[in-house]
Amino acid sequence: MAAEQAADGYLFDLYRRYIGEPEDRTDVYVGFGLFLGGIGLAIVGLLLFLWGNTFEARTAGYFAWVGPAYALAMTALPVTMLGIVTLLPSERRMLYASIGGVAITLAAVAGFLAAYPHHWNGYGNDYTVEIIATYAVGLAGITASTGAALIAHYLDMAQQADAVATGDETEAEPELTDADVRQDIDEAMEGVELSWGGVEKTEHKRLSFSENDFDDVDVDTDAGTTTTRSTGVDAQVAGLKGLKGGETKQTTSSSTVDDQTAKLKELREQRRAEELATADDEGVAATVTKPLSSLLERVRNAFGRN
Structure with a gap:
């Protein structure tokens, strides 16, 4: 059980590394199965061919081993290409075209096994041309679908890369440091001198009034004004805010x-x-x-x- 989970993890890691995020687990299993199966068929066909050549040419033992070796080699290539198309996130019509091409090549392989060696390459009825032509048509179809799937996949990857690069350039903004913020504040407040309460700062410390400034002003001590004072912490805080200009203390008068x-x-x-x-x-x-x-x-x- 642990070995199967490890194998599953390894296959999906390969898929993510070379292709991308899988859309369906079945496509991953079938694709890798066909791809690795095609490679396995090619290796077995090569071994059979080497073993058949140990026999004397055109003997029964020779044909018994070399004929299946040729059939396995002819099957390995289309099966491997079908696995590639299955692994790629391509359109379904490309997959169907690949399956059709594999079916044509398998029909040609079956014809080869039936014709070889008695009706092959100048012997008997000689179906060599017909079988090879059929195999070529199927192989061309699966080759075209595989190429189209690869091109579509690379174009999709290029578009995603461009989109990511464009998004990074658009969203990338220079980071503001504390020094930059302080510099902006200093530049904005340059030439503005304010003291507590928002009163403009002056250089002298004197207050001057003209002689007639208060001639028409009467301070009525009996006007009935009431001033509310509190000695709590809240009152002290409110007084400080008033000094800073945030809040002002109000004195109300009962007279109209x-x-x-x-x-x-x-x-x-x-x-x-x-x-x-x-x-x-x-x-x-x-x-x-x-x-x-x-x-x-x-x-x-x-x-x-x-």
Whole structure:
């Protein structure tokens, strides 16, 4: 049992090495059987021919051994070629053509055994030409089918090789290393300087404002704003993300837009009232101080004349 499994494995290994992946196990067994059987027939025919030549030519012993030797040799060649066609993954019509050629050659071999030696090569009715012509037709048919199967197999292998090569060229892409990725990032970020939070980086460390930037701005401490703070780990992480620009902390106010607008109007009216009061105080002071100034000027003039 183990020997049979080893033999099966060896046959399939040979098939995969020289032909390809087998489509049917039966074709592998039959193909190798015919191929090796044809070689075996040729070896047996050669041995019989050598043994027959030990007898005197054209004696009964000579014809008894040489006749079967010729028949085995004539059968070995078409059987071996049929095994090749069976092994190759060719179309069925090629296999049928090969089988037909083998059948014709076997008919010619049978005619040879019937005619040899009494009706062969100038003796008796001499069927030599007819038998050889029949054998040649069958051999030509099986030769043509074998050649067609071999050509089809090689073309199929060439197409598969081209497809694999084309696929490798198409799918092959240069491998990116960490250095290449870092270089691409550096090139993309070249000339861009950002600090935490996505704010553009500046070279100075000062903040300057014009005198009138905050004239119309009122910070209302009584607006009812509420700020929510938490001291947990999640809150700390959220704060860090806010610094980095990923998230921002929001402060909500309970006052509405109308409330803020009303307070701004109230502030402006208050400032206008203060300005008007200041102007009135300056007018009253001028009214009071102007007569006194005139009286003092007259007194100085009087004493100066004296």
